[in-house]
Amino acid sequence: MLNSDSASGRNVLLLVSGSIAAFKAVALASSLKKAGYCVKTALTENATHFVGPASFEGITGEKTFLQNFDAGSMMAHIHLERWADLILFYPASAESIANLASGSGRNLPAAIFLAHEFKKPFLIAPAMNQAMWKHPALKRNLETMKAYGIEILPPSAGTLACGETGEGRLLEPEEAIRIIQERLEVSDIKNAPLKPRILITAGGTSEPIDEVRHLRNLSSGRTGHHLALSLQNAGYPVTLLQSEYSFAREGIRSLMLFSTTRDFAEKLKHELETNVYDYVVHSAAVADYHVSEVTDSTGRPMKTSGKIQTNVPLVLKLLPNPKIIRELRTWSMNKNLKIISFKLTSDESTDLKLESYDSEWIIHNHLKDVGLDSHKGQIFKKTADHRYLPQSRFRTKAELDASVLKILETNSGETQ
Ligand SMILES: Cc1cc2nc3c(=O)[nH]c(=O)nc-3n(C[C@H](O)[C@H](O)[C@H](O)COP(=O)(O)O)c2cc1C
16 A cells, blocks of 8 residues: 655655666655655666665655556556656666657556656656767657656766766756755646636716716725725735726726726626636626716707706606626626625615525625725625525625635635
């Protein structure tokens, strides 16, 4: 049986082949172990002519793997590849490199390479005579390995074991350990889970009467802006689509402004159609009506280009705006889009009529509870049978931000 992961260290798998430089693998295993890595070794049969499994086992405290068909570790080629955070062939002989490049699984290191899924660093440190190093057959095999995305750690020049001088000396253990450390750090960054991408809308839309006058609501855009800043500071990629009449807009790296409902809808549609977002937090107060016609009291249409003369009574005909929130999923490139929407009420009715919404979460607040410094409310979560159940309450903007952060954290790992 293979041992379980080392709790403290990272897992390094050393593959060793039949080279005069194989003794350096013992030194490397020892240094890695001292540095806190968990080290396992798999040797070619020919490697055992140069170094014994007992040396590795004594140093690493782990069984040394030798054969594809060892009793008790029959699937070692798969298990070892999955166990490792990084695999280093050290030293890699010309023959072993040929085996890997040809896709032959003739011994355990070659079979481990065939089981490699290219999700972690796989490095090869060749060692050989200078003429072998220059050989076109070897060069071709190395090119093949590079084309697979395998990193070659080239040998250095100097006096070789055979007495000749030239390139072929195995990379020294100290240098190898430094590279291992670096590659593991890069691979950690690459494999870090992606944070969900978030589009936040904030502030009120406005509806033109003529070219200078607009009908507007009182939304300040502060809540959406506050939330956008908090999520941005927590490392989430955030875009804020905010009313140009909003009070707060500083500090957001990705900011777009809107004015009318039509402008808002166009920008939102474009953003969702051309970028992948995982969440939309829809806190914008979209006007329910737009001005479809302006007449005088006798029903005569007024000219709305420029500025309407105001010495006569005006009649504004208001028509309902389309419900933009219903379009979000249709517009979104990401068909798994999650929506967090806001609902503001102003009366004392206890029926919030949440069922007409199609959001995963609804943040409900009452007009009297939303002010410059205060913000109280409650978050509801949609159930599988499309009911909304209370999930949490908040008393301040900071508590609201924390609740949304919790939603994102508990529902992450589902990014596209
Ligand atoms: C004393 C001695 C030293 C050797 N050193 C190397 C070497 O440094 N590099 C190499 O590619 N082959 C070297 N060889 C040849 C390999 O051991 C031989 O090609 C062997 O088949 C490699 O098998 P393996 O890759 O499965 O371990 C050496 C052979 C002998 C006898």
